[in-house]
Amino acid sequence: MPDVPTPKAARLQKPSWRDTRLLVGVLLVLAATVLGSLTVAAADDRVPMYAANGPLLPGQPLTPERLTRVDVQLGDRAAGYLSASAPVPQGSFVLREVRPGELVPRSAIGAEGDVRVQPLTLRVEANSAAPLLVGSVVDVYVNPVREEGNRTGRDFAGAELALESVSVAGLPQTGGSLAGSQADRAVQVMAPKDRIRDLIGEIDHGARVTLVPVPGSRLRNDT
Numbered sequence: 257m258p259d260v261p262t263p264k265a266a267r268l269q270k271p272s273w274r275d276t277r278l279l280v281g282v283l284l285v286l287a288a289t290v291l292g293s294l295t296v297a298a299a300d301d302r303v304p305m306y307a308a309n310g311p312l313l314p315g316q317p318l319t320p321e322r323l324t325r326v327d328v329q330l331g332d333r334a335a336g337y338l339s340a341s342a343p344v345p346q347g348s349f350v351l352r353e354v355r356p357g358e359l360v361p362r363s364a365i366g367a368e369g370d371v372r373v374q375p376l377t378l379r380v381e382a383n384s385a386a387p388l389l390v391g392s393v394v395d396v397y398v399n400p401v402r403e404e405g406n407r408t409g410r411d412f413a414g415a416e417l418a419l420e421s422v423s424v425a426g427l428p429q430t431g432g433s434l435a436g437s438q439a440d441r442a443v444q445v446m447a448p449k450d451r452i453r454d455l456i457g458e459i460d461h462g463a464r465v466t467l468v469p470v471p472g473s474r475l476r477n478d479t
Contacts, residue, residue: 301329301331302327302328302329303327303328303329303330303334303339303341304325304326304327304339304340304341305325305326305327305328305330305334305337305338305339305340305359305360306323306324306325306326306337306338306339306340306344306359306360307323307324307325307326307357307358307359307360308322308323308324308354308355308356308357308358308360309321309322309323309324309356310322310356310391311353311354311355311356311390311391311423311474312350312353312354312360312364313350313353313390313391313423313425313446314350314351314352314353314371314372314373314423314446315349315350315371315373315374315375315425315446316349316350316425317348317349317350318344318345318348318349318350318360318365319344320343320344323338323340323344323360325340326340326359328359335362336361336362336363337359337360337361337362338359338360338361338362338365345365347367347368348365348366348367349365349366349367349368349370349371350364350365351363351364351365351366351370351371351372352364353391353393353423355391355474356391372448372449372450373422373446373447373448373449374446374447374449374452375425375426375444375445375446375447376444376445376446376447376452376455376456377426377428377442377443377444378396378442378443378444378445378459378465378467379440379441379442379459379465380440380441380442380443380465380466380467381439381440381441381466382439382440382441383439384441384466384467384468385427385441385443385467386441386476387469387475387476387477388424388427388443388467388469388475388476389424389427389474389475389476390424390425390426390427391423391424391474392423392424392469392473392474392475393421393422393423393424393469393470393473393474394421394422394424394445394467394468394469394470394473395417395419395420395421395422395467395468395470396417396418396419396420396422396445396447396455396465396466396467397415397416397417397418397465397466397467397468398415398416398418398455398458398459398463398464398465398466399412399413399414399415399416399463399464399465399466400412400413400414400416400458400461400462400463401413401461401462401463412463412464415466418451418455418458419445419447419448419451419455421470422445422446422447422448423445423446424443424444424445425444425445425446426443426444427441427442427443427444428442428444443467445467
């Protein structure tokens, strides 16, 4: 019987860098890595903006201490807010309330001459002031004394809305140092300049002042 040649076992060979399939695989991995990086970079289009550190109240100077930097995605809306890529504009004042953590709209700041409010300290019933915080927003009602009534008898004509949606700027600890009973409390609000004179006149004639928080205002008992 003739000898049948025994086939030799094929040995596995190490892939060579010159192997076309290996080169194609490496190029595909590199392409996927670059494409992924570009996709992530394109998606992360956040920009630095200023947000309020605490309540920003009308009439306050806008200083760096009142602001914090946040990186946010705003797209085309970025132009409407104060960018943190530049220093805080010098001589800027707050024109309307900005709540803590909110981005600062450019429309909420301006020059000192644009400010239309001044701090006014009112004497109110302590219970009325108890839930208030700096930054609370209130309506101010005055209840004038009847001209024909007896002031000592507290004969009032009826409450009238004197100031609408004004910010509480301070809660001075004055105790009983001002005129009024021990149950009274001083509250400083940012009142429109053109209303201060009339309001002081009414108070000087014995009107009683009551503060009513507007719906959604920040209060002490909020959780």
